[in-house]
Amino acid sequence: MSTTPVIGVLALQGDVREHLIALAAADAVARPVRRPEELAEVDGLIVPGGESTTISKLAVLFGLMEPLRARVRDGMPVYGSCAGMIMLADKILDPRSGQETIGGIDMIVRRNAFGRQNESFEAKVDVRGIEGDAVEGLFIRAPWVESVGAEAEVLAEHGGHIVAVRQGNALATSFHPELTGDHRVHALFVDMVRATRTPAS
Numbered sequence: 001m002s003t004t005p006v007i008g009v010l011a012l013q014g015d016v017r018e019h020l021i022a023l024a025a026a027d028a029v030a031r032p033v034r035r036p037e038e039l040a041e042v043d044g045l046i047v048p049g050g051e052s053t054t055i056s057k058l059a060v061l062f063g064l065m066e067p068l069r070a071r072v073r074d075g076m077p078v079y080g081s082c083a084g085m086i087m088l089a090d091k092i093l094d095p096r097s098g099q100e101t102i103g104g105i106d107m108i109v110r111r112n113a114f115g116r117q118n119e120s121f122e123a124k125v126d127v128r129g130i131e132g133d134a135v136e137g138l139f140i141r142a143p144w145v146e147s148v149g150a151e152a153e154v155l156a157e158h159g160g161h162i163v164a165v166r167q168g169n170a171l172a173t174s175f176h177p178e179l180t181g182d183h184r185v186h187a188l189f190v191d192m193v194r195a196t197r198t199p200a201s
């Protein structure tokens, strides 16, 4: 049995390539996922940053929204950064009309929450479960989490706002660890995939 998990990156829009590189650096086999057949073949999935309204529309158009929801419901490990965090929220506070999410984490997110004057910034973020130095968090028109349900665990806060959450096999961060060269969040996710993966036949 191979011990290297195969992890997909939802490749509809956003910074797909950076996540593929970070996953490879964290010892996973990484592949882009654009079709339901490709989704069926991965052990875990990353939903990248980008524009959540576009990712939502394209997921519906490509026939991926329902298969994504089904796999997340079945416990496939999934990690969303920034727009990906929005895609994993059960509820968006301020959705654009018609904007849908995959869901999976009982949380309410606010899009573009850190505000115009602070559209993009870096901050050190202590993430529960990641040893050593704080993670260098790169926030780009980032959401924050307004509130979480009882099942969701808050992993990090910045400026009094929740910026990283885990619920079961679903992980989400407001920031982009794929853009900083620090692969510890990806390593954490790869460990989650390793822990839940059923051996390939």
Ligand SMILES: NC(=O)CC[C@H](N)C(=O)O
Residues within 6 Å of the ligand: 048, 049, 050, 051, 052, 053, 081, 082, 083, 084, 086, 111, 112, 140, 141, 142, 143
């Ligand atoms: N960097 C990002 O992913 C930005 C997210 C974007 N503001 C959205 O609403 O989807």
